[in-house]
Structure formats: C-alpha cells, structure tokens
Amino acid sequence: SKPKKLFTLVFVYDDHKRRLLLGLKKRGFGSGKYNGFGGKVEANESIKNAAIRELSEECGLNVRETAVELGDGCDDNGLTFSGINFFNFVDNPIVFEVHIFKVAYSNVKGIVTESDEMRPQWFGYDEIPYDQMWPDDRHWFPSLFKKDVTFTGCYVFESIETDILLEKDLREEKRL
Ligand code: 6U4
Ligand code: NA
Ligand code: NA
Numbered sequence: 001s002k003p004k005k006l007f008t009l010v011f012v013y014d015d016h017k018r019r020l021l022l023g024l025k026k027r028g029f030g031s032g033k034y035n036g037f038g039g040k041v042e043a044n045e046s047i048k049n050a051a052i053r054e055l056s057e058e059c060g061l062n063v064r065e066t067a068v069e070l071g072d073g074c075d076d077n078g079l080t081f082s083g084i085n086f087f088n089f090v091d092n093p094i095v096f097e098v099h100i101f102k103v104a105y106s107n108v109k110g111i112v113t114e115s116d117e118m119r120p121q122w123f124g125y126d127e128i129p130y131d132q133m134w135p136d137d138r139h140w141f142p143s144l145f146k147k148d149v150t151f152t153g154c155y156v157f158e159s160i161e162t163d164i165l166l167e168k169d170l171r172e173e174k175r176l
Contacts, residue, residue, distance in 0.1 A: 002088075007098040008051035009038035010079075011144065012061060014105035018125045021105070022133075023059055023118030033163075034133050036100070037118060047099045048079065055103075059120045060113030067107045072147040073175045078107030082144050083151035085136065089160040102144060135165040148175050 012021040022034040037058040041050040052063045067078030074080040080102050087096040112120045123129060125145075130138040136155045143151035149172040156167035 002095045004095045006041040009036040009100045010055045011036040011102045019122045023120045058115050058118040061108040061110045069106045085153040088156045092160045
C-alpha cells in the first residue's frame with residue numbers, strides 16, 4: 001500500500017458568539033490559506049496528543065483536562081473526534097491522512113496568540129472564507145458541524161504543488 005503521513009487538524013468553535021477560529025498559515029505547506037490548527041503526528045505520539053500539542057503551539061490555546069461543557073461525542077476533556085480526510089496526489093505516492101477534531105472555546109484555556117506558523121482570526125459561522133481555504137474544505141465543512149455524525153473524506157489533487165482538486169468523496173457515519 002502507499003506510504004501514509006499522519007496529520008491532525010483542530011477547529012475551535014464558539015456557539016455562544018457563533019464564530020469559528022481559523023489561522024492564516026504563514027509558511028510551508030498551505031501557506032496563505034486559512035485552516036484549523038494542526039500538523040504532523042510525531043513518532044511515539046498519539047494522534048490526539050498531537051492534535052492538542054499543535055493547537056497549543058500554533059495559537060496558544062490549551063485543551064482543559066476536564067471539559068466545562070460536554071457535547072455530543074466529546075471526550076472528558078471536551079475534544080471531539082470529527083472525521084478523517086485522505087489526500088492523494090497524482091504526481092506523488094504519499095497519502096496524507098488528516099484526523100480532524102473540534103473543541104468548544106469554553107473547553108480551552110489560554111489567550112489566542114499568533115505564532116510563527118499561524119495568524120489566528122475569528123470568523124462568523126456565516127462568513128467562513130472558503131475562497132481562501134483548501135478547495136476540499138467547503139465539501140466536508142458541513143459534516144464537521146453536524147453533531148450526530150463523523151465523516152470520512154477522500155480527495156485527489158492534481159499535484160502536491162498546486163491546489164487543483166480532481167476527485168472528491170465524502171461519507172458520513174452515525175455517531176454511536
Ligand atoms: P512543520 O513545518 O514541521 O511545523 P507541521 O506543523 O508539523 O509542519 P504542517 O503545518 O505542514 O505540519 O501540516 C499541514 C496541515 O495542513 C495539517 O494540519 C493538515 C493540513 N492539510 C493538508 N492538506 C489539507 C487539505 N487539503 N485540506 C485541509 N487541511 C489540509 O483542510
Ligand atoms: Na502545522
Ligand atoms: Na508543527
């Protein structure tokens with residue numbers, strides 16, 4: 001099978017103010033695009049711990065040990081697994097496997113802080129800047145916000161150098 005690379009992506013949402021925290025990526029892969037916070041899972045690190053670490057490193061927010069507000073499908077600390085996206089590139093054998101989580105703003109502590117990698121910015125739920133995001137995002141974002149499902153997405157890009165999306169597939173599974 002093809003070599004896989006594991007990544008995380010975390011979205012902080014605030015239902016009280018109906019806004020979502022995104023970060024403008026300042027360097028490296030996907031620079032110039034808004035996205036959640038995340039990165040590569042390191043050796044000997046759980047996916048969940050990688051998600052928590054990257055959120056902290058990139059925007060200064062720390063997931064609490066115990067959630068203040070519990071929601072559908074969330075763990076004790078308030079982090080909710082939302083889905084997995086697989087990204088294939090026609091010109092490259094590597095497959096990106098991105099594990100996506102969400103967490104309520106009430107369940108994180110710390111002050112939103114710009115990092116070398118990301119410039120954080122809040123967006124109203126009706127003002128998500130899809131034109132400045134990866135082209136797959138508008139396809140799976142609706143699933144990210146559904147409370148009772150998780151999702152699996154499969155996307156094929158023309159190249160690892162461009163963001164031309166050739167194929168897309170999305171399935172939702174009911175949460176147990
Ligand atoms: P370094 O440079 O080592 O600090 P690291 O933070 O580990 O990098 P990075 O930022 O390169 O990793 O990770 C890429 C991020 O972009 C991951 O969170 C996954 C995400 N990502 C990659 N392709 C994506 C796509 N098509 N759509 C999307 N997120 C994508 O929404
Ligand atoms: Na990153
Ligand atoms: Na990183």
